[in-house]
Amino acid sequence: MPCRLAITSISLGRCSAGHSIIRKLDVAKLHGYNGIELFHEDLLKVAEQLPGDFIQNCELQAAHAIYKLCQGRGLTIVSLQPFLHYEGLLDRQAHLKRLEQLLFWFKLARALHTDIIQIPSNFLPASELSEDPHVAIEDLKEVADLGLRQNPPIRFTYEALCWGTRCDLWEHSWDIVQAVDRPNFGLCLDTFNIAGRIYADPSSLTGRTPDSDQAVQESIDRLKAIVDVRKVFYVQVVDAEKLAKPLVQGHEFYDAEQPARMSWSRNCRLFYGEKDRGAYLPVAKISQAIFQGLKFEGWVSMELFNRRMQDEDKEVPEELASRGALAWRKLVEDMRLKVDPPQGSEASINGVQRPVGVP
Known part of the structure; x- marks a missing residue:
């Protein structure tokens, strides 16, 4: 398929700041997006406003309603995400609880008419995660096999977060995808998380790791040489801001409970090419490896996280x-x-109705 434009729902403003899913879907349609990665936070916000005491019933109602909202605007729901903190748990009772939650997410996915659930690499403290990589691999085989038994099957995209505890490089995630070896288990390649680990260091004076340029070149050479593009289920393209001072104690974004890269990610991501806002990662070079080297075609999501999303300004x-x-x-x-041609125009959203039951 040709490349198609998507955006993560949370990237258009946090619901906690008053930015409703209806408004976000309207502006996505207006600006020509083809699809939405639905962040569970947005679904839960709709569910919390629905009548009823049983939250799972409300979530299912919300999922059906959000699907109708997207359908009325010509938007595809690309995926439901993020299914957090799953693989490698030392507490196996917690592991079983996460599996129970996943079975409910299958119901949500069917209601949303999406076949993809995204699993980011686990970033719980190392004390809570097994050091044996085979534990994580077996856990991920388990979800893949459960997904294959669904009708229709559910696919999973696994993404290496640059602050992940055991998996923080795309190479790690690729090794895991190969070891899981299931047709419904593939990669999400994220330009921010690739560069954020090997090129950027927000806690340093320079904002960069030692030998960053060489590390990027070697990484993209490996990417082009070893990755099977058929296992890349979609791509996220995003950059980030170079900080004026290191993100250490005393910095406005410092959080003692978060790795510096995580705090930076939550506050400072930027869209592709926004150099006027301080973007400095080698996103173009990484994108060339993905689109021209691997010849990727499919969904491309602009997954922004930035402090601007939390502003209550209605224009966000x-x-x-x-x-x-x-x-x-x-x-x-x-x-x-x-x-693919853009889906939206200002005229095309006029008259779109909200489904019954959506606050």
Whole structure:
């Protein structure tokens, strides 16, 4: 398929800041997005506003309603995410509880008419996770096999977070995908998380790791040489801001309970090409390896996390949707992408109704 533009729902503003799913879907449609990665936080916010005492029933109602909202705007729900802190748990009772939650997520996925659930690499403290990589692999085989038994089957995208406890490099995630060896278990390649681990160091004076350029070149050479593009289920393209001072104690984004890269990720991601806002990662070089080297085609998501999402300013969803669409046009031009035509126009959202039961 040609490349198609998506964005993560949370990237258009946090619901805790008053940015509703309806408003976010409207601006996504307006700015030509083809699809949405639905963040569970947005689904839960709708569920909490529905009548009823049993939260799972409310979540299912919310999932059906959000699907209708997306369907009315011509938006595909690409995935449901993030299914957090799953693989490698030392507490096997906690592992079983997560499996129970996953079975409910299968119901949510069916209601949303999506076949993908995203699993980020676990970033719980090392004291809570097994040092044996085979434990994580067997856990992920288990979810893949459960997904294959669904009708229709559920796929999983596994993503290496640059602050992950046991898996923080795309190479680690690729090794895991190969070891799991299931047709429904693949990669999400995220330009931020690739560069954020081997190129960037927000806690340093330079904002960069030693030998960062060489590390990036060697990494993308490996990427082009060993990754089977058929196992890349979708791609997230995003950059990040170079900080004026190191993210250490005393910095406004410092959080003693978070790795520096995690705090930086939550506050400072930027869209592709936003150099005027301080973007400095080698995202173009990594994107070339993905789109021209691997010849990836499919869903491309602009997964932003930034402090702006938490502002209560009513213009936040419109601003972020516009910036993401501008970044997409630049990416298409720079990478010479073959793309599906945009879905939205201002006229096309007029008259779209909210489903019954959506607050």
